[in-house]
Amino acid sequence: MQKKLYNIRMRSAQGGSHEKGGQHISGAERIVPEEDIFQAVSSLLKRSLTHSKGKADFINISLEEIKKEEIIYLSSLPITTLEVKDYLEGRKGAIQCLQAAGLSLRQAQAVLNLLVEAPSMRGAMLVDIHTLKRLEPDLQRGVRATGMDWAPEIYPQLHAYLEGEGLNNTHVREALALASKVARAPGIVAEVCWSDDPEYIAGYVASPTLGYVRLNHLKPAGVDKGGRIFCFDPSKANLQECLHWMEEQITIINEIGPYQGTFPLKNYFGEKEYGTNR
Numbered sequence: 001m002q003k004k005l006y007n008i009r010m011r012s013a014q015g016g017s018h019e020k021g022g023q024h025i026s027g028a029e030r031i032v033p034e035e036d037i038f039q040a041v042s043s044l045l046k047r048s049l050t051h052s053k054g055k056a057d058f059i060n061i062s063l064e065e066i067k068k069e070e071i072i073y074l075s076s077l078p079i080t081t082l083e084v085k086d087y088l089e090g091r092k093g094a095i096q097c098l099q100a101a102g103l104s105l106r107q108a109q110a111v112l113n114l115l116v117e118a119p120s121m122r123g124a125m126l127v128d129i130h131t132l133k134r135l136e137p138d139l140q141r142g143v144r145a146t147g148m149d150w151a152p153e154i155y156p157q158l159h160a161y162l163e164g165e166g167l168n169n170t171h172v173r174e175a176l177a178l179a180s181k182v183a184r185a186p187g188i189v190a191e192v193c194w195s196d197d198p199e200y201i202a203g204y205v206a207s208p209t210l211g212y213v214r215l216n217h218l219k220p221a222g223v224d225k226g227g228r229i230f231c232f233d234p235s236k237a238n239l240q241e242c243l244h245w246m247e248e249q250i251t252i253i254n255e256i257g258p259y260q261g262t263f264p265l266k267n268y269f270g271e272k273e274y275g276t277n278r
Helices: 034-049 087-100 105-117 152-164 170-181 238-248 265-270
Strands: 004-015 023-033 058-066 071-077 079-083 123-126 148-150 188-194 203-207 211-215 225-231 250-255 259-264
Touching: 004 034, 023 079, 023 148, 023 203, 034 058, 058 105, 071 170, 079 265, 087 105, 087 188, 087 211, 087 225, 087 265, 105 123, 105 188, 105 225, 123 259, 148 152, 148 170, 152 170, 170 188, 170 203, 188 259, 225 238, 259 265
Parallel strands: 071 250, 079 211, 079 259, 123 225, 148 250
Antiparallel strands: 004 023, 004 058, 188 203, 188 225, 203 211
């Protein structure tokens, strides 16, 4: 008999709830069988109370049973690592990755500028790549991609796989799960993200064609501002279909995609037609 699964979601803030202007500290979720609920909740509580951004004084945790017929199973995106000397080179690489995913140079630069200039927010920006306008129903909150996790039975394989590449940390595991879901959303052509954790300077660009491309340096050290942008092409899908996939569809990753290799930025794009002149 298949075990029941539960979706546990956590969000935390300092200075009151998000709705009352509190500073966002952390957000995370897990999909676990019933016997792992207490351990998962404890881990999420600890994360809220010991985060590098500060100790949360508002913590919201919700739990919901998932029906097995609601689940779509996915493989994770293939991973590529690009090594850069600093965040400026990393952002140049992010623009090149966005171009490789199908954006023009103008579109790629505009998307990155939006991410640099945007205020901290709980969710992601959803941007029309043609008009470069934001499409979220709530511009203060953004879009939350939720309802995803790794299948419990592949965790040992996942840890071994990432450990072998020096990437076995919470940031990569959670970002890869999210990016693997978002890349399959109707109309999404790319995603770019870096963390609001002041101690974590890496980021990534992901797309259905590129996979998950991690840049080891995408923001200055010590900066507690991050965010993500989902790049949407309205000629490829209906906006409501995209939002439903992001916010309602439950996805579980039960297969691990390949590791494509580690490259210096100039070597990776030197062999391809993409570049800043495109």
